[in-house]
Amino acid sequence: MDRINLKNRILTAVFWVFLGAFSAFAQHSDPNPHSEPTPTEETGEHKEHSKEGKFDVMHHIADDYSFPLAGDYYVWLPLIIFEPGKGFDVFLSKELHNPDPTTGLIRGKYYYNHGKLFIVEGGHLQLDDKGHPIGKHSAKLTDIGSSHVFYDISITKNTFGLLLSVVLLLVIFISVARAYKKRGTDTAPRGLQNAMESIILFVKNDIAIPFIGEKKYAKFLPYLLTIFFFIWINNLLGLIPIFPGGANVSGNIAFTFVLATLSLLLVFIFGKKHFWGHILWYPGVNVPLKIFLAVLELVSVVSKPFALMIRLFANITAGHILIMSIIGMTFMVKSLIGGVSIGIVTSLFSALMFVLELLVGAIQAYIFTLLTAQMIGAAVEEGHEEHKEHAAAH
Amino acid sequence: MSNLLNILLESWGPLGAGIGAGLAAVGAGIGVGLIGGKAAEGIARQPEALNAIRGTAIIFAAFVEGVALFAAVIALLAMGS
Numbered sequence: 001m002d003r004i005n006l007k008n009r010i011l012t013a014v015f016w017v018f019l020g021a022f023s024a025f026a027q028h029s030d031p032n033p034h035s036e037p038t039p040t041e042e043t044g045e046h047k048e049h050s051k052e053g054k055f056d057v058m059h060h061i062a063d064d065y066s067f068p069l070a071g072d073y074y075v076w077l078p079l080i081i082f083e084p085g086k087g088f089d090v091f092l093s094k095e096l097h098n099p100d101p102t103t104g105l106i107r108g109k110y111y112y113n114h115g116k117l118f119i120v121e122g123g124h125l126q127l128d129d130k131g132h133p134i135g136k137h138s139a140k141l142t143d144i145g146s147s148h149v150f151y152d153i154s155i156t157k158n159t160f161g162l163l164l165s166v167v168l169l170l171v172i173f174i175s176v177a178r179a180y181k182k183r184g185t186d187t188a189p190r191g192l193q194n195a196m197e198s199i200i201l202f203v204k205n206d207i208a209i210p211f212i213g214e215k216k217y218a219k220f221l222p223y224l225l226t227i228f229f230f231i232w233i234n235n236l237l238g239l240i241p242i243f244p245g246g247a248n249v250s251g252n253i254a255f256t257f258v259l260a261t262l263s264l265l266l267v268f269i270f271g272k273k274h275f276w277g278h279i280l281w282y283p284g285v286n287v288p289l290k291i292f293l294a295v296l297e298l299v300s301v302v303s304k305p306f307a308l309m310i311r312l313f314a315n316i317t318a319g320h321i322l323i324m325s326i327i328g329m330t331f332m333v334k335s336l337i338g339g340v341s342i343g344i345v346t347s348l349f350s351a352l353m354f355v356l357e358l359l360v361g362a363i364q365a366y367i368f369t370l371l372t373a374q375m376i377g378a379a380v381e382e383g384h385e386e387h388k389e390h391a392a393a394h
Numbered sequence: 395m396s397n398l399l400n401i402l403l404e405s406w407g408p409l410g411a412g413i414g415a416g417l418a419a420v421g422a423g424i425g426v427g428l429i430g431g432k433a434a435e436g437i438a439r440q441p442e443a444l445n446a447i448r449g450t451a452i453i454f455a456a457f458v459e460g461v462a463l464f465a466a467v468i469a470l471l472a473m474g475s
Contacts, residue, residue: 206449307460314463321470367456 057324061248061317063158064115065093075243077160081110082151083119083136093154111135119150158255161247165233172196173229203228203369211373216380220373223266227259228369235316235361239354250364251316253309260305263372267301271379304375308368315364319357326350411473418465425458 067075076094083089089107096112104125105111111118111125111133120126120135128134139149155163172192179193189197203225208217234255237245249255277283279297282290330339330346433451437444 310464310467311456311460314460314467318463318466363452363456367453370453 057321057328059115060324061251061320062115063156063248063252065096065117065154065156067157067160067243067246069243077155077157079117079152079154081117081119082153084147084150117152157247158249158252161234161237161245161249162255164244164247165230165237165249168237169229169233199229200225207366207370207373211370211377212380213377219270220266220376223262224369224373227263227372228365231259231312231368232362232365235365236358238316238320239357239361248316248320250361251313251320253313256309256312259312259368260309263308263375264302264305266372267375267379270376272382274382275379304371308371312364312368315360319353319360323350323353323357326353407472411469414472415466415469418462418469421465422458422462425461426455429454429458 065079066077069075074094074097076092079089079091079093079096081089091107095106096110096117099106099112100108103123105120105123108123109119111120113133116138118133118135118137120133126134136148136150138152139146143149173196176193176196179189179191183190188194204217204221207228208221208224212220231250234250238248238250240246279301280294282293282297285293326346326349330342333342429451433447436447440447
């Protein structure tokens with residue numbers, strides 16, 4: 001009992017120290033190291049300032065070439081640029097922050113502005129009439145084959161976060177698998193193995209079996225477990241505000257797009273005749289209705305993973321924006337009330353939001369896995385067997 | 395006051411974004427409220443079905459929330475434009 005009491009006290013003390021430190025930080029530091037001196041009441045500069053503030057929140061949830069730690073301290077990550085015909089160029093993102101003072105360029109040809117990288121031709125910066133630099137830009141999907149692009153395969157914040165989560169998952173699950181090998185499945189699980197076993201059994205018993213069915217779930221269980229733990233660990237790592245975490249991986253639409261596409265591919269690959277029959281040529285209705293229903297059902301097949309993609313992306317992004325906005329409120333209101341008091345209020349609110357986001361992170365991983373299981377279950381269902389089961393039940 | 399008017403006249407995006415996000419929050423509130431109310435009713439009627447009802451309610455709440463967040467994303471896009 002005493003031990004628990006002591007632990008509680010230590011935790012409370014740490015919490016208050018953190019609060020105090022954060023409030024002091026709110027009072028003294030400038031929220032945006034790049035911003036101009038204090039804005040005056042004139043409309044023009046005021047607007048400029050509010051724009052910068054908005055940009056800052058979006059900046060923190062967006063991908064970046066380096067990890068901001070505090071103030072002017074960063075963790076530098078490598079940039080890997082492939083320029084067709086000229087080969088690879090690898091350098092640290094530190095150079096992005098020290099452009100040449102006369103030309104504004106990095107390494108003689110790169111121009112970096114608001115998180116976007118360009119290669120300018122001829123060694124000096126020229127802007128076109130839209131304000132974009134003339135030269136090459138990073139390739140998008142629509143630019144494949146174009147000569148005015150370069151391919152940016154840098155280890156960015158998100159790439160780093162992704163790799164970190166993969167390494168963590170490998171460490172956790174290889175050790176769990178070793179524990180099963182060493183102790184067998186009959187003895188009681190211990191430690192990490194114990195923690196993981198309950199979650200694995202939850203995915204198996206509450207997601208895979210009810211939605212895919214006793215007979216077929218085993219084939220899809222590895223995929224369901226993988227996406228569940230992958231999404232969950234990325235949600236959790238995204239909530240860590242400092243260096244190793246803090247990359248907004250699962251709030252990135254590309255990440256959720258790939259996961260949703262994989263789920264859709266499973267439906268396409270393992271979809272049974274019964275499933276496709278009910279989509280493409282609905283039995284028991286006349287031909288015009290069959291065609292109409294086929295279009296409708298095809299849209300519904302694609303819209304389900306689309307909804308999965310948007311749901312995960314929007315939930316995680318909204319959570320990050322909420323937390324950033326509450327913390328940003330400190331800097332907006334501090335001149336009215338005073339840094340310490342508003343710092344305490346916003347710290348408490350953001351702590352609450354973090355707790356809520358822990359819950360949301362787990363629920364979203366659960367929902368994504370569950371809806372994937374539902375999609376797969378509908379696709380692999382065999383019509384005749386079900387009738388037999390029903391007959392047996394009656 | 396003139397500041398607000400200037401912002402309104404210059405761009406309708408933030409206004410639309412605010413109204414849109416607010417309406418989405420109203421809709422999501424009604425939806426989640428209905429789900430919660432019915433779940434509580436169901437649990438009161440059949441306490442032994444607590445786990446099944448809770449799981450289903452969470453899933454449906456996530457659906458409703460998902461739609462509200464679609465609107466939030468669109469509001470963000472509208473604000474940026």
